[in-house]
Amino acid sequence: MRNITLTGGVSPARAYIEELMPDILNGVIDPGRVFDRTVGLEEIPDAYRAMADREALKALIRP
DSSP states (O other), X not given: OOOOOOOXXXXXXGGTHXXXXXXXXXXXXXXXXXXXXXXXXXXXXXXXXXXHTTSOSOEEEEX
């Protein structure tokens, strides 16, 4: 027993969207470590359901 704890919290992601989203969409930044599912606009409800059911961590929405 090493008494190790892993915790998480709320991310201030909205503060960085305008700055980082163009780089993600242009392939400059690889969001693969954050997003584990890519969906289209019509699949947004399914993406939220998958995240709520813990089937996905974060979904990237592509038009």
